[in-house]
Amino acid sequence: MLKKVNLLGTEIDNYTAHEALERVESFLDEKRLDTVATVTTRLLRSAQTNAAVRKYLEEASLTIIGEEEILQALGCDTVERRTETLEHFFFREFMKRIERNHKAIFLLADEREQLSEFLMYGAEHFPRLIFEGRLALEENGGDWDGAVNEINASSADVVLSLMRSPVQEEFLVRNRKRINARIWYGIMPRDIVPEGKGSLSERINRQIRGFILKRQARRYSMENHYR
8 A cells, every 4th residue: 555645736645543653653752843734625625726735735744634535535445444534543542642641732723712622622531631831823813923932932742733724734834943842733623523434325425525536636637647
C-alpha cells in the first residue's frame, strides 16, 4: 500500500491509524512544531483555490484521512480502515496517549462556546488531561500575535485547535515558526462524536460521494497529465 498518495493535486499520507500513532509519538521528542491535519473532501477542494490551505496540507507533518469517501476514492476502503475512520480511532488514541504521558495542552478556538463544549467532552472522556491554557479568539479581538504569545507563555506541549477552516490554516501558515509547542492538531467537530456506520441511506450516500470524488480525481489527474 502506498504511504503517500495524490488526490485532487494534494499529496496526503495513507497510513492506518496505528501507523499514524507510531509516527506521532516521535513528534513530542522534536524541538520543532509538527502539525497533524485531518483531511476531508472539503479541505482538499479548498486547497485547489486557497493558497493557505494548500500550504497547510503540503507542510503538514502528518495527515489523517478523515472521511470514508476519501478511502473509497483511493481504493483502500477495507473494513478496518473504514471502521478506524468512522469511529475516529486516531483522535481518541492520540488523546489517550497525551493523557497517559502527562503532556500539557493549549486549547485554541474561535469562540468561547467551542472551548466550553470541548472542556465538557474532555472532562467526561479524558479526565486526566492537563490544560495549561485556553483562548477563544473572540475574547482577544482576533489578535493573532496575542494568541501566539499566550500559547508560548503556557509552555504547552500540544496545541489543540478548534478553529474553523480556512482561518486555522491561515493562522498556522503565518505563525508556525513562532509557536514553541511540539504538536499542532486541528480537531474536527466530527472527531468528538464518532459517526459509526450510520443508517443504510447514509452509507449509500457516502459510497456515492466516494464514487464522485474518485471520478473527479481521475479527471483532475488526466487533465494535468496532458498540460
